Amino acid sequence: MxxxxxxxxxxxxxxxxxxxxxxxxxxxxxxxxxxxxxxxxxxxxxxxxxxxxxxxxxxxxxxxxxxxxxxxxxxxxxxxxxxxxxxxxxxxxxxxxxxxxxxxxxxxxxxxxxxxxxxxxxxxxxxxxxxxxxxxxxxxxxxxxxxxxxxxxxxxxxxxxxxxxxxxxxxxxxxxxxxxxxxxxxxxxxxxxxxxxLPLKQNVAFLLIGFFLAAFLKVPVIGAAIIGLAMALVAFNHDSKPAQAEAATTGASDDDEGDMEDE
Structure with missing residues (x-):
């Protein structure tokens, strides 16, 4: 050396x-x-x-x-x-x-x-x-x-x-x-x-699914990560829909108030 x-x-x-x-x-x-x-x-x-x-x-x-x-x-x-x-x-x-x-x-x-x-x-x-x-x-x-x-x-x-x-x-x-x-x-x-x-109490189902994939199905780390990413995207889209609906409702209400003021 x-x-x-x-x-x-x-x-x-x-x-x-x-x-x-x-x-x-x-x-x-x-x-x-x-x-x-x-x-x-x-x-x-x-x-x-x-x-x-x-x-x-x-x-x-x-x-x-x-x-x-x-x-x-x-x-x-x-x-x-x-x-x-x-x-x-x-x-x-x-x-x-x-x-x-x-x-x-x-x-x-x-x-x-x-x-x-x-x-x-x-x-x-x-x-x-x-x-x-x-x-x-x-x-x-x-x-x-x-x-x-x-x-x-x-x-x-x-x-x-x-x-x-x-x-x-x-x-x-x-x-x-x-x-x-x-x-x-x-x-x-x-x-x-x-x-x-981590917010484990709200997401314990994801923890159990990940443990099942790794311990019983022997899914490789990359495979478990892809499944976790897909589940995270589904959860994110599900949680964002009420916020989008509320924003749309708020916007519509603001438009109606603006029309009434114009009258």
């Missing part, structure tokens, strides 16, 4: 985690990370397969507040790199990327912990009226967050997939089992959180 490839992928990991928390260009998404790593290493298809597979694991998952979630962006970068370099294919890369993403939870927590010092420092500066310095403290928070991704990515690319595998193998089994269980629960938890913000 060339030094410039290691450098670009390392820099991408630092920018992507910053982007995920601030500018939100989408580079933190596993699919984009896999695409970038595949582009740098000359195998875009493998990168898209690895990244797309990992993206399925984070659908409906969000790190609300100060919570941490599996970092499959880093997993996609390293999974793609190891899949291409080893020649074992996208399946090997995706399998290796899952424990990497789970392991990165601990480093994410460490980065957030480091940022508490900067935040407390910023609060003290605000109380002292030093607002410009307080702004700098908040900007410095980018450093531990980005380094929490850049350092492990750099080390993993330097030492290879065997280094990562040794780290994973030497972790206590109870810890890895707990992380895997949490990783399996998180997608369901994320969807449940999303449902809390």
């Amino acid at each position: 060339q030094w410039w490839q290691i450098l670009l992928i390392t820099l991408y990991s630092g920018f992507a985690i910053y982007d995920g928390n601030n500018t939100t260009f989408g580079t933190v998404k596993p699919t984009m990370a896999g695409f970038f790593a595949g582009l740098i290493l000359g195998d875009v298809q493998t990168g898209l397969v690895v990244g797309g597979t990992l993206n399925l694991l984070v659908l409906g998952v969000g790190n609300f507040g100060g919570s941490s979630m599996p970092d499959y962006m880093t997993g996609a970068l390293l999974g793609t790199a190891f899949a291409v370099l080893s020649g074992k294919g996208a399946q090997f890369g995706a399998t290796l990327a899952v424990p990497i993403g789970l392991l990165m939870i601990q480093l994410d927590v460490l980065a957030r912990f480091c940022n508490t010092f900067l935040q407390h420092r910023a609060e003290k500066l605000v109380k002292d009226g030093k607002f410009k310095s307080a702004t700098h403290m908040n900007l410095y928070g980018i450093i531990p967050t980005s380094l929490s991704r850049m350092i492990p990515v750099f080390l993993a690319l330097i030492f290879g997939s065997q280094f990562v595998q040794n780290v994973v193998n030497n972790l206590p089994m109870w810890l890895m089992n707990g992380l895997k269980t949490a990783g399996g629960i998180l997608p369901a938890l994320g969807i449940a959180i999303l449902l809390r913000y």
Whole structure:
């Protein structure tokens, strides 16, 4: 692996985690990370397969507040790199990327912990009226967050997939089992959180239909999405008819009043 490839992928990991928390260009998404790593290493298809597979694991998952979630962006970068370099294919890369993403939870927590010092420092500066310095403290928070991704990515690319595998193998089994269980629960938890913000009581029939299509008829995601879009259009047209009728009635009443005034 060339030094410039290691450098670009390392820099991408630092920018992507910053982007995920601030500018939100989408580079933190596993699919984009896999695409970038595949582009740098000359195998875009493998990168898209690895990244797309990992993206399925984070659908409906969000790190609300100060919570941490599996970092499959880093997993996609390293999974793609190891899949291409080893020649074992996208399946090997995706399998290796899952424990990497789970392991990165601990480093994410460490980065957030480091940022508490900067935040407390910023609060003290605000109380002292030093607002410009307080702004700098908040900007410095980018450093531990980005380094929490850049350092492990750099080390993993330097030492290879065997280094990562040794780290994973030497972790206590109870810890890895707990992380895997949490990783399996998180997608369901994320969807449940999303449902809390949706008008579920008025649209529970649509939820039941979608569950029936996916669980019993095994309809693919694209097929279920097309059916959902069709149902949404029907519901929208049905709800808009009374509003259109009311608008037409109001317009007719205004015309009648205008004619009476003319008389």
